[in-house]
Amino acid sequence: MRHVMTAILTATVGSACGSAPTRAAAPTTPRDPGHASQAHDHDHGGATHHGHGGPSAFVDADALAKVFDDPSRDEWQRPADVLRALELDPAMTVADVGAGTGYFAVRLAAAVSQGEVIATDLEPDMVRYLNERARREQLPNLRAIQATPTASGLAAGSVDRILVLHVWHHLANRAGYARDLAHALRPGGRLFVVDFSPSSDRGPPTNMRVASAVVVAELEDAGLSASVSATALPGQYIVDARRAP
Numbered sequence: 001m002r003h004v005m006t007a008i009l010t011a012t013v014g015s016a017c018g019s020a021p022t023r024a025a026a027p028t029t030p031r032d033p034g035h036a037s038q039a040h041d042h043d044h045g046g047a048t049h050h051g052h053g054g055p056s057a058f059v060d061a062d063a064l065a066k067v068f069d070d071p072s073r074d075e076w077q078r079p080a081d082v083l084r085a086l087e088l089d090p091a092m093t094v095a096d097v098g099a100g101t102g103y104f105a106v107r108l109a110a111a112v113s114q115g116e117v118i119a120t121d122l123e124p125d126m127v128r129y130l131n132e133r134a135r136r137e138q139l140p141n142l143r144a145i146q147a148t149p150t151a152s153g154l155a156a157g158s159v160d161r162i163l164v165l166h167v168w169h170h171l172a173n174r175a176g177y178a179r180d181l182a183h184a185l186r187p188g189g190r191l192f193v194v195d196f197s198p199s200s201d202r203g204p205p206t207n208m209r210v211a212s213a214v215v216v217a218e219l220e221d222a223g224l225s226a227s228v229s230a231t232a233l234p235g236q237y238i239v240d241a242r243r244a245p
Contacts, residue, residue: 061129065101076202076234079107082165085231085238086192090114092160095184097152098122098167099144102130108163109134109142118154120147150176154184165194166203169210178222185243191224193239200235212237 082104088094091114099105099119109117121127121144130144147153150173154162162181171177181191193215196203203209212228219226219241226241 061101061123061125065129068101069103073103077103078233079104081231081233082163082192082194082238083107083111085229085240086161086163086190088112088161093118093158093186094161094163095120095152095154095159097147097154097162097164097181099130100126102133102142104163104165105130105142105144106133106137106139109139112141115141115160117142118159119144120152120154122147122149151180152177152184154181156183157186159184160186160189162189162191163194164192166196168193168195168215169204169208174210174218175221178218178224182219182222182224182241182243185224187243188245189243191219191241191243192229193219193241194233194236197235197237202235212239215239216241 086094088108088111090112092112093116094108094112096105096108096117096119099121102119105117105119117139119127119130119142121130124146127144127146130142134140134142134144145153162185164181168174185191195212195215196209198206198209198211200209216226216228216239219239222241224241224243226239229238229240231238
């Protein structure tokens with residue numbers, strides 16, 4: 001297992017773009033060191049990652065934090081643009097599904113200083129790390145909880161916003177997870193799916209990618225009103241889905 005982690009980190013840190021892989025249930029993200037774009041861009045993942053075989057490679061949160069939270073990631077991830085798209089209010093409750101080591105969770109916590117951020121992840125060590133990070137960085141409005149391969153762990157009608165970043169293409173049962181997340185939204189709440197476009201030069205293998213139109217259809221089947229956001233990100237799209245008021 002350690003040699004797998006070493007290979008992943010070497011491919012990731014050594015790439016020009018810098019940044020992040022995705023974790024999830026029972027599986028390891030495909031990482032070909034010969035494809036730098038696929039080796040470092042999956043940073044979320046607390047949902048599921050079934051179907052790829054092998055043990056999870058995302059068990060050492062302290063080591064992976066150096067990759068996932070590399071400042072060079074900001075150039076292509078555009079976190080400020082993502083946060084603006086969410087149209088946050090300081091008193092909102094926000095969920096970061098597949099939060100990993102907290103690249104977005106800590107930013108969300110700062111943006112909703114009078115509210116709360118609930119970060120979910122499948123890997124216990126990610127949950128441990130993020131709760132410790134919240135204490136270390138004095139973010140009392142941020143807490144991490146354990147997800148399962150089939151459920152986010154979010155209570156019904158409990159959140160105003162949900163961010164699902166670089167996770168959707170890993171979900172084994174996207175329809176079921178969409179229903180779970182839609183159920184967690186408060187009336188008028190919004191769910192944002194950020195994922196890699198089919199033509200992106202980074203991200204997972206092309207056969208794993210999910211087109212934005214497919215995501216829109218899946219979220220609408222879950223009872224939400226969905227459309228592609230006008231916010232443009234390098235090699236990524238944002239789908240904005242709303243629960244009726």
